[in-house]
Amino acid sequence: MTRPTSRDVARQAGVSQATVSLVLGDKWRGRVSERTAEQVRQAATELGYRPNLAARSLRLGSTRTALLVVPALTNEFFARVYTGAARVAADHGFSVVLYLSPDGTGPARNPFASANTALDGVIASSMAADALQAISGAGTELPLVMLDSDPSTGGAAAFVNLALADGTRQATEHLLGLGHRDFLHLASAVDSWTFDVRAKALTEALQADSSPHTSPDTSPHTRLRTVRSALDVPAATAAMETALSGPGPHPTAVICDDDILAVGACKAARRLGLRIPEDLSVTGFDDLALATAVEPELTTVSLPAERVGEQGMSALLAVLDGHRWTAPDLPVHLVVRGSTAPPPAP
Template identity: 75%
Template sequence: MTRPTSRDVAHAAGVSQATVSLVLAGKWRGRVSERTATHVRETADALGYRPNLAARNLRLGSTRTALLVVPALTNEFFARVYTGAAKVAAGHGFGVVLYLSPDGTGPARDPFASARTALDGIIASSMATDALEGIRGEDQDLPLVMLDSDPTAGGASAYVNIALADGMTAVTTHLLDQGHRHFLHLASAVDSWTFDIRAAALARTLGPGTTLRTVRAPLTITDACAAMERALADHTGPATARPTAVVCDDDILAVGACKAARRLGLALPEDLSVTGFDDMALATAVEPELTTVRIPAERVGEDGMRALLAVLEGHAWTAPPLPVELVVRGSTAPPTAR
């Protein structure tokens, strides 16, 4: 039989998990009414709930260590997220351990003999909640903060998200205002909520009189270049007419798209406009420099750590998605007549 968790107690009592944590830790006075505290204790007793002592110690900050789980170490975005998280953590006497999920966005294995005895909590970036089951364990009591992840999936203590749809809407509108009507979406081959949001915003922004073709590629410059070469070479009919604008899911894909265009003898941006997403260092290392969407990656990490600290103190964390910014550079221009 599965042991009841604090989340089960919260659901049965009709209160928040933070309230349950305060009551069961004896920190409810002045924050929760005595009637509610009694109700929570009685509900816990009725369910047969027994606190996980290791997890309870973790909430008191006994290890003062957070685990940041990311799907890749080669992506600058996650390095900046770590920088932000570590900066806030240091100001509170915490350390952050960076852990690469060995299977990317797939299930992450427990990097310790027992994560629940070594960590105060987990921050996971651009992953699905169920991918963290192996680390959190069966009782699910270890606090979990999800970054850039589906907030409707549930299962996390707090979420920190980015206004991704606003970013994709802005870059698409920019291209439409320049006169582009034939679009190619160079999409990430990674099956992830963060990329689904971008694709939906792109399709939603394009109106009548436009065409859209989607091509997927792994998140490497080489793979993006190969996928783009194939897509641009295949333009034999109206349904596959050569696009005048390529919208990429991130800057890595955009650099691959630029490389493919040059190999095919296309001039940028005269023959083809290309946009990225994230505003990595790559965006200004290419010529022409990329029009892209700037994501405050370091701020994502900062707020992720702040959210975890709030959860550890028994407070709820709610915040609107972090704003993004369209950065227009030389890789986009009105389409030329052919």
């Protein structure tokens, strides 16, 4: 059976091919009457017509495709970012293709011989920023939207960020309010702006505390020690076992850069005979499904990952339309669960 063409649709609807293109391209308003548009849509439906998107893209000089550069989707957060981006893209006739870092944070090989011929723009996480080198190395000059990235560095057409510092402040103030003064920061070993922001916010929140204690690291009132770990449970468990087994003073609260690190911290505590939260309080960051799969459930900072993807795609669409994108940081909030409690009595 011969595939119907736009000429067949035009003949059945009694209009020109140009009118068919306007209607099916959703550019008919102000040019074609509602009645005529409905005639074209009905004719296309009756004939089973589907536009040739590849040919249309060649005519328009656009593939209506965005590239999303993120670490491996084994991290639930980035899977949800993709879901949000793909939802907005579909609403505007775009598709989203993924460009993944094989180890979750490092560079990946360029899947496009020439990205300019295959893409309209790029949305990239700062966690996979190195992966952009392969694309830019091909001489690509595409609109770039950065997610969770330092806006002061420039180099992108738009930035979409979360209120990360506020999330860390909420977690720190929650623990201070419970009475904790001895803190350990289980920090990601990944060198990234997003984790630098959290570390700075933690230090500032502790410096602002006014309860009695001593420390050269933060203020006369709190103690803070930082331990770094790769972003996986075994590494976090090993790092925490070492930290908690060493000479004191030992922390009563552990603030983690990520829920995965927090699960490792909880695992290490149990191996050492510590109870959570009676002996040690633990907080995470992201609010992954993992946070409610452990017992006790994890107190963590909840991030609207799908909204990050939605705003990233919306920002790219705005840039492609020639508009300047500006938006406040997406709000985050602390979810208090069973992994935090007042510190043990001296």
